[in-house]
Amino acid sequence: MNAVTKPANTAALDRYRMMRRIRSFEERVGELFLKGESAGSMLHLSIGEEAVVGMTAAMQAGDTFTTHHRGHGVFIGRGGDPARMMAEIAGKEDGYCRGKGGSMHIADRALGHLGANAIVGGGIPHIVGAGLTYRNTRSGQISVAFFGDGAMSQGILYESMNMAALWHLPVIFCCINNQYGMGTRVDRSAGHRDFPGRAEAFGLNAMRADGADVEAVHDAARFLAGSAREGRPGFLEIDAYRFYGHARMDKSPYRTPEEEATGRARDPVANARARMAAEGLANTAELDAIDTEAGTEMDHALAHAIAATPPALATMFQDVYAPGTPAPRPHAARLMHVLGEGARA
Amino acid sequence: MNAVTKPANTAALDRYRMMRRIRSFEERVGELFLKGESAGSMLHLSIGEEAVVGMTAAMQAGDTFTTHHRGHGVFIGRGGDPARMMAEIAGKEDGYCRGKGGSMHIADRALGHLGANAIVGGGIPHIVGAGLTYRNTRSGQISVAFFGDGAMSQGILYESMNMAALWHLPVIFCCINNQYGMGTRVDRSAGHRDFPGRAEAFGLNAMRADGADVEAVHDAARFLAGSAREGRPGFLEIDAYRFYGHARMDKSPYRTPEEEATGRARDPVANARARMAAEGLANTAELDAIDTEAGTEMDHALAHAIAATPPALATMFQDVYAPGTPAPRPHAARLMHVLGEGARA
Amino acid sequence: MIESTYRDAIRQALLDAMAVDPSIILIGEEVGLYGGAYGVTKGLIDLYGPERVIDAPISEPAIVGAAVGAAMTGMRPVAELMYVDFIGMTMDQLANQAAKSRYMFGGQIGVPMVLRTQGGTGRSAAAQHSQSLEAWVMHTPGLRLVMPATVNDAYHLLRQSLTQADPVVFIEHKGLYTMKGALDVDTPDGAWGAPVTRRAGRDLVILSYSRMLHESLAAADRLAASGVEAEVIDLRCLNPLDMAPLIEAVKRTGRAMVVTEAVVTGSVASEVAARLSETCFDWLEEPILRLGGEDIPIPVSPALERGSIPSAQLIHDTARWLVTREAPEWAA
Amino acid sequence: MIESTYRDAIRQALLDAMAVDPSIILIGEEVGLYGGAYGVTKGLIDLYGPERVIDAPISEPAIVGAAVGAAMTGMRPVAELMYVDFIGMTMDQLANQAAKSRYMFGGQIGVPMVLRTQGGTGRSAAAQHSQSLEAWVMHTPGLRLVMPATVNDAYHLLRQSLTQADPVVFIEHKGLYTMKGALDVDTPDGAWGAPVTRRAGRDLVILSYSRMLHESLAAADRLAASGVEAEVIDLRCLNPLDMAPLIEAVKRTGRAMVVTEAVVTGSVASEVAARLSETCFDWLEEPILRLGGEDIPIPVSPALERGSIPSAQLIHDTARWLVTREAPEWAA
Numbered sequence A, B: 001m002n003a004v005t006k007p008a009n010t011a012a013l014d015r016y017r018m019m020r021r022i023r024s025f026e027e028r029v030g031e032l033f034l035k036g037e038s039a040g041s042m043l044h045l046s047i048g049e050e051a052v053v054g055m056t057a058a059m060q061a062g063d064t065f066t067t068h069h070r071g072h073g074v075f076i077g078r079g080g081d082p083a084r085m086m087a088e089i090a091g092k093e094d095g096y097c098r099g100k101g102g103s104m105h106i107a108d109r110a111l112g113h114l115g116a117n118a119i120v121g122g123g124i125p126h127i128v129g130a131g132l133t134y135r136n137t138r139s140g141q142i143s144v145a146f147f148g149d150g151a152m153s154q155g156i157l158y159e160s161m162n163m164a165a166l167w168h169l170p171v172i173f174c175c176i177n178n179q180y181g182m183g184t185r186v187d188r189s190a191g192h193r194d195f196p197g198r199a200e201a202f203g204l205n206a207m208r209a210d211g212a213d214v215e216a217v218h219d220a221a222r223f224l225a226g227s228a229r230e231g232r233p234g235f236l237e238i239d240a241y242r243f244y245g246h247a248r249m250d251k252s253p254y255r256t257p258e259e260e261a262t263g264r265a266r267d268p269v270a271n272a273r274a275r276m277a278a279e280g281l282a283n284t285a286e287l288d289a290i291d292t293e294a295g296t297e298m299d300h301a302l303a304h305a306i307a308a309t310p311p312a313l314a315t316m317f318q319d320v321y322a323p324g325t326p327a328p329r330p331h332a333a334r335l336m337h338v339l340g341e342g343a344r345a
Numbered sequence C, D: 001m002i003e004s005t006y007r008d009a010i011r012q013a014l015l016d017a018m019a020v021d022p023s024i025i026l027i028g029e030e031v032g033l034y035g036g037a038y039g040v041t042k043g044l045i046d047l048y049g050p051e052r053v054i055d056a057p058i059s060e061p062a063i064v065g066a067a068v069g070a071a072m073t074g075m076r077p078v079a080e081l082m083y084v085d086f087i088g089m090t091m092d093q094l095a096n097q098a099a100k101s102r103y104m105f106g107g108q109i110g111v112p113m114v115l116r117t118q119g120g121t122g123r124s125a126a127a128q129h130s131q132s133l134e135a136w137v138m139h140t141p142g143l144r145l146v147m148p149a150t151v152n153d154a155y156h157l158l159r160q161s162l163t164q165a166d167p168v169v170f171i172e173h174k175g176l177y178t179m180k181g182a183l184d185v186d187t188p189d190g191a192w193g194a195p196v197t198r199r200a201g202r203d204l205v206i207l208s209y210s211r212m213l214h215e216s217l218a219a220a221d222r223l224a225a226s227g228v229e230a231e232v233i234d235l236r237c238l239n240p241l242d243m244a245p246l247i248e249a250v251k252r253t254g255r256a257m258v259v260t261e262a263v264v265t266g267s268v269a270s271e272v273a274a275r276l277s278e279t280c281f282d283w284l285e286e287p288i289l290r291l292g293g294e295d296i297p298i299p300v301s302p303a304l305e306r307g308s309i310p311s312a313q314l315i316h317d318t319a320r321w322l323v324t325r326e327a328p329e330w331a332a
Ligand SMILES: Cc1ncc(C[n+]2csc(CCOP(=O)(O)OP(=O)(O)O)c2C)c(N)n1
Pocket: A044, A068, A069, A070, A118, A119, A120, A121, A147, A148, A149, A150, A151, A152, A178, A180, A181, A182, A242, A246, C029, C058, C060, C082, C086
């Protein structure tokens, strides 16, 4: 289960391409919403957080993960199909979850995506369980929880970190600190702002990496993933910035234009592009081609999602329980039993 | 709201007396159970943990606190009336809670006891709320949560510590580490065993004190209480040993006689007695008198509890809601409405 | 009497209550600077300052627990859960602590707090942001449960909740915030704890609350067009629930249905139906019907979400069936 | 066929299931070295080792959450809550995660886990260690709910739970652990999901489950002495609940009561009563009665605790009243 090792420069270019694809995808999600084609408005864009690719690229086939409500980027980083993702965000039948989950509940068992979660911190303990599985079966897999700085205030995170350390589990807690939980800047939610320090106090291998630099994230992630695979659980804080509002309706009135300008200047995509060019890994034309290709891919995903068909009404009763077990009885059927023919003595 | 400052030696003797009273009380609780007079068997004795008096003695009139299921000692330390406590443990009407709470749910609003809790960690966040009250009213009070090492695994503790630090609350988190949560020694529940380190990572003033030495606990507690009163929340680990089983039915088969012998040798009561004698604060006769007096007091408490009357059946419907609001309707009344006269057209 | 939205009425209730009772504090995520996820607490932090309008970290269990402790020590906290769907992680603090403290401690320590939250469908917010979980609360002695449906109730029931000596769980509906209606700050729709008849009728009683009240009233209008007169009663204060007026109405009409948005199994509708079935037995012409959310999680697809809860049309059809015994088309 | 206690039957089920299914792991407080707070898992750690019998820190939310993750990745975890009273802090992981994952993810990811716990009164353990909270579980689509009353069911229902593709909440009763009964490891009392008639009768049906089944059976014996023949049905698998046999029995006898230990408001008894009232309307001679715990927290005083839940005597008296219309003395 070892990753195929590519020459470093190719891999860095791959990471750039992945970040660009994420950004393009998120931009299309914004369009989907503006066109009135998204299922609801609870769409959380990960623009500015693309350096998470440094972590996803340090994972291997077979590794699993959970994400939070802002998880599109992570999933694309792990190979998610943009067309099926977009269709899910539009609430369509051929979306990843048949139009039942939407943006906040995408999952893909085949790619190891154990599920996005709309409960802050909700997916974190699941990697503890996955870690137990991998520890017990000695499968060599790791499991990674991706969550925001907001989840640093959820008690279940500390319960989970303690278990991971106690049981020597092959897991990583990856905090994407975009400085905000909705309108609350992290200094207004954390009494003391040293997140790796907290993880260390629970016995984890803890690091912080610059979220404007995907390669720095990747270096930390590779180290942590290697340790995790040996049963030493890790914690990684990716220090990033949420470029836009919390969800599609939020204009972030609680922050200043200056702060936003400074934050957006910490752009992992632009930085990586500049670095590729500067280090001669790709020339401008090649980089432009990557960008264009990403845009085209995501245009197709958007078109696909809009064209796709919504689920039939009767599908709502499916998948409450496993196939083979009777589905919940619709009220119409129950009422017929009560008021219909034969209902009276 | 400053405590009356007594000469140090008198205060130390007072602390000794208090510890002795706690031990005698707990011994009588054991008798109550053996006589079949306790309400149930969920009785958790704090023998070995009497140095908590170092903390309770650092509190002032008006300060409040919550305790866990092993909270008799803490409450006696804050002035609890042993007769009413024992009556409550026996489930009697003139117990602190009219026979509704029992050993695990004693409270006394007048003495600042906001309640013992049978949910591990359940009472911890309440001091955050009390702290908000005292901060907002600038009353100068502090609030202290007493809990066991087991609660170090409850997420709500970390949520609470973070809030306390963030809001600069006058509170103290006091962990009585008796090395066990039921049959689980602390190294089997904590991935990394530095509890003050955890508190520090959340921004608290954190200390550990030797639970065999009430004066050491008191020194730490005084410092923390002083800081807390100024809005710097604290954490204190009292490093003690649970002399007996978890509850009255538990014979602790999971620990060795050697370990127990070593643990019980760390006896805060015996140590304080020896120290009083050695430092000439009291002679043997005086110390014996204190011990006898404590025993007599607790014999009376025991006798009182046994003689007291159980609550009348109808009291069960009282205090579900505040006085003045209708009590829940007993089923008998409901059934009469359904089956009794006038129930049929 | 002014026109107000449901949202503004709640805000006004908080604003007015805080003005007269300095012990009231708000604790919740985004209640301060942000003004509330749905804008309910907008501007309150400017009026009352950050000591009384407290932006909390995302720590629901400790938010509720802190409210309990503040209530025990003399404050009257209003804790806010952004979505009732998050109540799961707080059920210990709510049901074991807030609800039981007075009782366990023999009447010594009350917990006069309000837990404000909102629930329900209507925004394609999927399975973890669209639920109606009042049944968990109703099954917990010691808690009071209030769910306003009208603008006037949004104001008055909250004001009244803020005078209770015991914990009140106050559940708003996300689909009602922008609804407009009459607000008369001097005159409540009814007494605290009492149901209110929103429409008189002789043929059947529809019992409902929160947003489903409006679907029920719309259904009643349509029913009237075909000669069926439905009485519509708003339960408002679900626990403790004043049964007397409900029993009177059901005995009078002989037919009733209870309409809720929650998953019907184990719902408030089931409790009310069970109570009415036992007390009105001899007066009933037909069984008490329950209409509620389908027994499924809420899907994100707008069409599926809508299809999973009762509509005015479904209520109308079912009521008509109940009264006229003519089955609707979909029941073929 | 052997004699066993309820406790040993559960232990045997775990032991046997773990022997044939290596994916089964136990996670809970004190399940290993200590052998379980009530001794249910005694010795299992010696047989299966600490990797499969996992002593967990006192972290209920993460215990349930870890079980969810293990189930998602191929294990079949049995998470244990020492008392069902602690379920409050886990309702998010249970109701938002375990219950909804299959649905939210469009059927991709199932959560085949069992949550074992125990509830009920009988030990003067007070308000936070004596509850019956199954109604919260029943109100959550996606969960299965099982509450065994007999020794044989303790074994077989647990074995069957350990083959389900979906999360099962399995609630034992602390008052039954030492009860003895016949265990036939080859023959279940009934099919998975189906109620079982424990006693036939023509005059009324008593529907119950868990410990109240035994009070109901004792009541039925006494009733028989005065010529009233009660049918007693054990619901066993409360959700999804197979209504057909219940409906048949109620239509046949025309009288029924549902008996539970839980606080009656919002209880399983209310749900069952509501369903039977609507489906059996024309067959009923009397309203479906509910008997349950009083609507109060559980007091620690042994006498008060006992007095707050139904006894065989109360069930007997109420049933007799229902059938003969002679009011018992206490109803004067
Ligand atoms: C348990 C819970 N509490 C509150 C919310 C509402 N909410 C959704 S996202 C969010 C902010 C989360 O911040 P963070 O974890 O930093 O993630 P980000 O949105 O910044 O990516 C909040 C409060 C929720 N979904 N779940």
